Amino acid sequence: MAMRSTRTAITGFALGAALSLLGTVGSAHAAVQGATTTVQANSNLRGGASSNSEYFGTTRVEAEAAISCFTYGQYVKVGNYGTDVWYQGNVFEPTHAYLHVWIWGGNVNVGADPAPGIDHC
Numbered sequence: 001m002a003m004r005s006t007r008t009a010i011t012g013f014a015l016g017a018a019l020s021l022l023g024t025v026g027s028a029h030a031a032v033q034g035a036t037t038t039v040q041a042n043s044n045l046r047g048g049a050s051s052n053s054e055y056f057g058t059t060r061v062e063a064e065a066a067i068s069c070f071t072y073g074q075y076v077k078v079g080n081y082g083t084d085v086w087y088q089g090n091v092f093e094p095t096h097a098y099l100h101v102w103i104w105g106g107n108v109n110v111g112a113d114p115a116p117g118i119d120h121c
Contacts, residue, residue: 035067035110035118039091043107045098049073049086056101064092065103069121070114076104085113088121 041061047054049071067089075084085105091098105113114120 035115037065037067038109039063039065039103040107040109043103045091045101045103046086047102049102051076051104053102056098057096059091059093061093062109065108066090066092067108067110067115067118069119070105071121073102076106078106081106083113087115087118 039059039062041059041063043059043063044051045056045058047056050073052074065087067087069089070085070087072084073086075082083105086102087105087108087110088100088102091101091103108115110118
């Protein structure tokens with residue numbers, strides 16, 4: 001239990017620090033337009049809006065994410081859901097942060113693709 005609490009605290013600290021930096025280094029507009037959400041476990045993180053883009057890693061657990069914007073890219077269908085929306089942002093797992101990666105819309109928990117309030121890149 002102590003290990004989980006420590007990991008949760010570290011994740012929260014890392015996310016808070018990253019969002020604080022975004023707010024101070026980036027423009028106020030970028031900070032307001034972004035969204036904090038989660039990315040599903042087993043989601044591939046890419047260098048572009050395509051499954052053929054550079055592979056950076058796969059989330060092991062449902063991970064916190066700070067989404068900056070979206071674009072239309074490769075259409076992907078998994079099960080009954082398909083979309084060509086991809087989101088760019090930072091993904092924070094308990095032991096690793098993936099910065100400026102692309103995530104297929106079907107793996108980002110935002111409710112709709114594209115999500116309202118998130119700007120087109």
